[in-house]
């Protein structure tokens with residue numbers, strides 16, 4: 001080995017969660033989505049734009065001593081639809097799962113249309129259908145306006 005793909009840039013972790021195969025450049029968006037600010041003292045490693053066999057380049061986040069809820073895992077897909085979540089116990093990957101965008105996104109994102117019924121004083125809960133995954137585009141089920149990746153990620 002010894003090639004650039006296999007070079008170890010950050011140590012393996014003993015316990016925690018590795019979010020791997022994040023779309024390159026999206027690690028900071030994923031941290032915002034997870035509300036990880038670094039202010040709690042948790043040990044976080046962030047790799048950005050490292051070589052990846054699958055996607056050319058990728059980002060990786062290692063969060064020690066922390067599990068993610070199912071809801072958090074689903075939200076990651078909004079910024080990084082190809083991410084994989086690896087649960088690490090005693091240095092071993094004990095569980096590996098893909099993130100998944102559900103068919104409908106409900107109550108997480110605001111509609112980009114200020115006149116939408118979901119943005120009025122008697123709001124309906126925002127609900128979107130997935131139009132595309134990479135980059136993510138959502139169509140409001142009420143007003144049909146598309147909320148794109150940029151508008152969506154700016155909400156976190």
Ligand code: CTP
Pocket residue numbers: 011012013014018020060062084086088090091092093096
């Ligand atoms: N990892 C880690 N600490 C560990 C074990 C694994 O930080 N104790 C990281 C690896 O560096 C990798 C990810 O967790 O980024 C997944 O590990 P592994 O499944 O061993 O790697 P791959 O086989 O390359 O994963 P995939 O097939 O999902 O690409």
Ligand code: ZN
Pocket residue numbers: 111112113116117118140141142143144145
């Ligand atoms: Zn709308």
